[in-house]
Amino acid sequence: MTAPTFKEFVEKHPSIKFFFTGGKGGVGKTISAAAIGHYFATQGKKTLVASLNPVHSLTSLYGQDIWGRGVQKIEGLENLWAVEVDIKKKIEVYREQLTERITSFLKWADIPVDPASFIEIAATNPAFEESAQFDTMTDIMLEKEENYDIIIFDCAAVANAIRLLGLSKIYDLWLGRMIESRKEALSLRVKLSFRKDKIKEEVEKDPMMADLLRQHEKMQKAKAILNDAEKTAFIFVTIPLALPIAVVERFIKMVRAFDIPVGGVFVNRIIPRAVAEADATEYMKNSFKQQDRYMDMIHNQLGDLVSAYIPLYSTEVLGVDGIAKVCEDMQKFKPD
Amino acid sequence: MGKKKDKDAPDKKRGGAKEAVKDFFYGMAMQGMTRYALKTRMYLEHLFMLITLGDMLGIPILPPYYSLKLLPYAVPNIKTWKRSLFKERDFTDALF
Amino acid sequence: MTSKMSDYYSSNHDTKIAVFAGKGGLGKTTCSAALSSWLAKKGRRALCFSTDPQASLSDIFEKDIFGKGRQELQESLYVMEIDADKRIAIFQEEIRQKIKDMYGIDEIPREIDEYITAAAAEPAMHESATYDAMAGLLASQEFDFYVFDMPPFGHGIRMVSMARILDMWIDKMEETRRMAQEYGDSAYRIQQKGAASGQDEMLNELQEIRKKLGFFQDLLTDSKRTAFYMVIVPEKMAILDTRRALDMFAQMDITLTGVVVNQVYPRELLKRDDLGDFLRERIEMQQKYLVQIEKELGNYVCAVIPMFDREPKGLKMIAEVGDIMMNWDGKITED
Numbered sequence A: 001m002t003a004p005t006f007k008e009f010v011e012k013h014p015s016i017k018f019f020f021t022g023g024k025g026g027v028g029k030t031i032s033a034a035a036i037g038h039y040f041a042t043q044g045k046k047t048l049v050a051s052l053n054p055v056h057s058l059t060s061l062y063g064q065d066i067w068g069r070g071v072q073k074i075e076g077l078e079n080l081w082a083v084e085v086d087i088k089k090k091i092e093v094y095r096e097q098l099t100e101r102i103t104s105f106l107k108w109a110d111i112p113v114d115p116a117s118f119i120e121i122a123a124t125n126p127a128f129e130e131s132a133q134f135d136t137m138t139d140i141m142l143e144k145e146e147n148y149d150i151i152i153f154d155c156a157a158v159a160n161a162i163r164l165l166g167l168s169k170i171y172d173l174w175l176g177r178m179i180e181s182r183k184e185a186l187s188l189r190v191k192l193s194f195r196k197d198k199i200k201e202e203v204e205k206d207p208m209m210a211d212l213l214r215q216h217e218k219m220q221k222a223k224a225i226l227n228d229a230e231k232t233a234f235i236f237v238t239i240p241l242a243l244p245i246a247v248v249e250r251f252i253k254m255v256r257a258f259d260i261p262v263g264g265v266f267v268n269r270i271i272p273r274a275v276a277e278a279d280a281t282e283y284m285k286n287s288f289k290q291q292d293r294y295m296d297m298i299h300n301q302l303g304d305l306v307s308a309y310i311p312l313y314s315t316e317v318l319g320v321d322g323i324a325k326v327c328e329d330m331q332k333f334k335p336d
Numbered sequence B: 001m002g003k004k005k006d007k008d009a010p011d012k013k014r015g016g017a018k019e020a021v022k023d024f025f026y027g028m029a030m031q032g033m034t035r036y037a038l039k040t041r042m043y044l045e046h047l048f049m050l051i052t053l054g055d056m057l058g059i060p061i062l063p064p065y066y067s068l069k070l071l072p073y074a075v076p077n078i079k080t081w082k083r084s085l086f087k088e089r090d091f092t093d094a095l096f
Numbered sequence C: 001m002t003s004k005m006s007d008y009y010s011s012n013h014d015t016k017i018a019v020f021a022g023k024g025g026l027g028k029t030t031c032s033a034a035l036s037s038w039l040a041k042k043g044r045r046a047l048c049f050s051t052d053p054q055a056s057l058s059d060i061f062e063k064d065i066f067g068k069g070r071q072e073l074q075e076s077l078y079v080m081e082i083d084a085d086k087r088i089a090i091f092q093e094e095i096r097q098k099i100k101d102m103y104g105i106d107e108i109p110r111e112i113d114e115y116i117t118a119a120a121a122e123p124a125m126h127e128s129a130t131y132d133a134m135a136g137l138l139a140s141q142e143f144d145f146y147v148f149d150m151p152p153f154g155h156g157i158r159m160v161s162m163a164r165i166l167d168m169w170i171d172k173m174e175e176t177r178r179m180a181q182e183y184g185d186s187a188y189r190i191q192q193k194g195a196a197s198g199q200d201e202m203l204n205e206l207q208e209i210r211k212k213l214g215f216f217q218d219l220l221t222d223s224k225r226t227a228f229y230m231v232i233v234p235e236k237m238a239i240l241d242t243r244r245a246l247d248m249f250a251q252m253d254i255t256l257t258g259v260v261v262n263q264v265y266p267r268e269l270l271k272r273d274d275l276g277d278f279l280r281e282r283i284e285m286q287q288k289y290l291v292q293i294e295k296e297l298g299n300y301v302c303a304v305i306p307m308f309d310r311e312p313k314g315l316k317m318i319a320e321v322g323d324i325m326m327n328w329d330g331k332i333t334e335d
Helices: A006-012 A029-042 A058-062 A087-108 A115-122 A127-143 A158-192 A196-204 A207-226 A242-257 A273-277 A282-305 A319-332 B002-008 B016-031 B034-057 B064-085 B089-095 C005-011 C028-041 C084-103 C110-119 C125-140 C155-190 C194-221 C236-251 C267-271 C277-297 C314-326
Strands: A018-022 A047-051 A080-084 A150-154 A232-238 A262-270 A306-311 C017-021 C046-050 C071-074 C077-081 C145-150 C226-232 C258-264 C301-306
Touching (some): A006 A262, A006 A306, A006 A319, A018 A029, A029 A047, A029 A058, A029 A080, A029 A150, A029 A232, A029 A306, A029 A319, A047 A127, A058 A319, A058 C236, A087 A115, A127 A150, A127 A207, A232 A242, A262 A282, A273 A282, A282 A306, B064 C084, B064 C110, B064 C125, B064 C194, C005 C314, C017 C028, C017 C194, C028 C046, C028 C077, C028 C145, C028 C314, C046 C125, C084 C110, C084 C125, C125 C194, C194 C226, C236 C277, C258 C277, C267 C277, C301 C314
Parallel strands (some): A018 A150, A018 A232, A047 A080, A047 A150, A232 A262, A262 A306, C017 C145, C017 C226, C046 C145, C258 C301
Antiparallel strands (some): C071 C077
């Protein structure tokens, strides 16, 4: 069974708005995201490429200062914008919230200790970074939805990407529990209080509860989008090598378990036959022979999902021109 | 009562928690009153529970893996802790 | 230029841990596997451990070791890939059982049971479980040598700082505890009995955790006992990333032992007539970045591993990679 090409896939799903790229580290996720961005931008669609990596590479890829500058217009191409997501600001907000909570707790329990050291420790909670990444992604999804026709998220290495998406389910469960315990805490306060009316009023305005509910609502919306196969597509990137193929297979299984739609597989770094034949070194010969084997493996195991092939280039892909070439090859190139 | 204690409590400048706690206890010891000791005991209990199981209140402090490790020891205190925590201040003061 | 990696290991007997850090896809897991294999051949019981949630040790050694505990692949060579989900599930069960045993109950109160269930879903749970498992392995001192890979950003970094954080916590709790005892002894007697002893046990547990993590952190930041490597390839983006990672390690008091340059096409190929244009361009690009690596990181480079004409996999080939890596003594670039 042959899979639809990327173009066919896009034409068959005209309302797709969000793309995600994922795969083992180093297979070309960022380049694939940029190529998809190029595809839509040249069709006149307002397009945003957003990097969710802990280590961003859009700045080096486009050769343009993007880091720390929010959404930047990409020079040299109409309709294209890019952003390297800075989670530091988000973490700062978390820190402030936590500071507020701890301070008010200590004040309330009348504990005469300096909250600073508590805050310092609590703010290093490893959950912060992951939550912040996911949070920022949902922010972009919900806030920029109106502003752009297409948004492409370049996700961090496999584990992180699974997390980001899987998290929507897990995070929800976690948030649910937080809300429950907060509710319980507040109702206990009302129950035990002498001045019920006053407390009740206070409880209704509880800033933390409001915050949790807002988060919850945001999660619900994001989840609905992520699970909508007409709106969202997850593109997996692999190269003809055993490890990246295995990772994509594992990845697809996990993503499907979260009801997230798979939009296709890109096979990157394929040595074209002509290139291999022009070179008689055992290097090229063996690599090409090995590639043949792995291409078979890809066809057997992922064949019904492969929607684009991208050749191996002799030099690193850099700049809008480099990406334009990838975009063109992504639609035309076929391994022979 | 609550107000009087506020006066004893040190300011929240630098010094950190250690100094704060020390000063507080110093002031308390000078008074030499069991009631204060009892109350302090309660604060500390709150503090202890906050550190270990803060996320039950939506104030996650310790990574949850370690919170879970400590959970068995806290089981008998959880209910009382939550109750005492959410009483209004006047109420606790009235107890003593 | 630094000396051969093998010299390092024959003269630094205190070194018990090696960490390979680097971005995904550059071959840090391959390097970890190669060093472990080389050490095992020298008769040291070596454990190769992956902290990557999408670990590839199973693929590299061509054996399914995921979640199967430590596996001896050949004499002295042990590998382990943690199934964090499974570990968390077991951990949850242990906690439930402990509560039942401690209080002689058959059923966990609903609220507490829900807390246990939901805590496992918390975003950082995976990371903590992996970290804890690793710290436990190191503390056990069962092996002569530990090798693991670590992403340079995100959880790898936090793993080191977590011990420090926990340290601060325990200090604070002990202090609180001590003060309560000093000033509140009379209050203890008046108050109900149970609460105090529960806190003591809790503190004991915390001290245990700290011991484990503290040991781990000391090891990692002690350059005598831990060797820290960065894996890099001769490309622009990799060089940029490495620069950033170096700053980060410096902030954490981690001393870099060496840089391993991976996936380098042998420059001799350029002299051959049968070389095609494509590969020629690629090799020339690599040579350009190798000059930059020599200039910026030259003092750190301890091995250059060639690009292989097939994926380095399986015990035999990993051993070969190990020999090449450990005995590299050449130059990064032509003069």
